[in-house]
Amino acid sequence: MPESRVRRVLGATDRRLDTVVDGGFRWIRGHQPPWWLVDAFFVAAAVGDAVLDISGATDFETAMSLLAAAALVLRRRLPVTAFALTVPGLFVGSAVVASVVALFTIGQRTDRRWLMLLAAVVEFVGFGGFVGPPQNLEDVIVSIIYALIFALGPLSIGLLAQTRQRLTERLAERDSARAEERRQAAEVALSRERALLAREMHDVVSHQVTLIAVQAGGMQMAGRDEAERGFARTIRQLCVVTLQELREMVQVLRAAGGTDREIAPQPVLADLDRLVTAAGLDTTTAVDLPATLAQPVQRAVYRFVQEALTNVRKHAPGAAVHVSGEVVGGVVTVRVVNGPAASDRLELPGSGLGLIGLGERASLLGGRLESGPTPDGGFALSLRLPVEHLPPTS
Known part of the structure; x- marks a missing residue:
């Protein structure tokens, strides 16, 4: 009995945690920060990385580290240039953060696979410190592991972001195509309704108006005086005009789409x-x-x-x-x-x-x-x- 209660409590806690985490992710997706704020955060982190390691560094090393941090300003428009500007700081200064962000940007915004591979190799060599004095085997192994993580990790995340962006665009295109299909289906249904309405107008309304015209013609012939015959003549003329306009309206309703032609002839x-x-x-x-x-x-x-x-x-x-x-x-x-x-x-x-x-x-x-x-x-x-x-x- 206590075990089942513990399982229920753990299960309820697990569901609550999932709900909280899912709600947090939804909130983040719906409240994405502006691009300039993200870039400012990356530049600040890169500057902090350079400043924290500034003790014992030469002026040249400090300058290269700060140049790498400043290069992140160009990462959206010129991702390859931004990464190239971080390379000197990676080898001779402290530009790990800047180079990692620049490598992520290459994976996110570049389609050339050879360029991604080259950037990953440069990041691997620069972070591993293989250009310095000889190291013992344990240090080499640790350097290789960390260098692989820092070379492949940002690039993989960048590729994932690029893939997600493309999938989002394809989903938007699919939704747009479906909306267009629904619109076309609605137009077809509207055309059918117009055709049905045209048949009803032709079979019912025109028939009744024709009967009125016939009766008016009979009244015009058998009228007792000129006033009655004049009224009948006017009714008959109006019926003829109405039938003509009704016939033109039926033609418009039967036309496919019903919007590429006008009722003709138009009065002037x-x-x-x-x-x-x-x-x-x-x-x-x-x-x-x-x-x-x-x-x-x-x-x-x-x-x-x-x-x-x-x-x-x-x-x-x-x-x-x-x-x-x-x-x-x-x-x-x-x-x-x-x-x-x-x-x-x-x-x-x-x-x-x-x-x-x-x-x-x-x-x-x-x-x-x-x-x-x-x-x-x-x-x-x-x-x-x-x-x-x-x-x-x-």
Whole structure:
């Protein structure tokens, strides 16, 4: 019974110690000191090694030892030069620390194996003291053992650090490759969803809009008066335009990736007259905008007027509308102003996001959207966009 209790205590203690040590290693890996602090520590240790052995040393030996310590400043950029500068101090002075650090750096930052071997041999000879007076056999054996440790140990640790760095880079490349594979898989899934959405839009939405167009055409033929036939004609024309835009949207959704082509044809300023006519409102226009405006600006102007006329039909039926546009001081200014409603407001469904979308479009182009009521009970919308310094088109 006491033995089992001792085993449990020893096992628990062993696990706790492992946990503490692992936590310490994790902390060290997450709090690595800056490189300059590490180099300063190495230089200070090398200077201390030279100073502690300075008694009885000649001025030349002291100078070589201090030169070896100073050479560690170059070890990151010029590891071979740094090691070469420590060699005189290793042979005639006290530069063991400096030469060991320089040898470690060669193993860490050099790929040439012959150069590593040469540096290890120099370290072995210099540390072993084989260039001095003859020694007895016991001293030779001890010198060989210590020289092998100081020659192969730093070099091996440097090679281990180099291997670890390369493995870390390969793991990072593998993680990056896996992330790219996941991104490509997500794009494939998105393409499939777009294709499914395109089929649904084509099979369901376009079918319903086509039925509306057919019914509107029948109403246009059998209308009791010109007003009914005009309403039916407008509905039918809007259905035709919607079907065309829906067909273009389906083509975009079916395209692989869906980002390397645009909805075509894109509306431009030349289409404003057709848009105003199709709206069926009492509209006057005074649009003086050059056809050389950038395509994003022309699309933004078209969508702005389109949304404004839609809002007038919804919220101010029968109101007079005035559309104006001009370029002043490098700024495109477009205004749509309507008077008060001439008949009861139509209760039509809406998302309430039309003006928000226009504002976002204007913001993306570096402009702004303003809206508000007018003194006579109407409503005014104003769009301002810069002519220059536009972001690139998608």
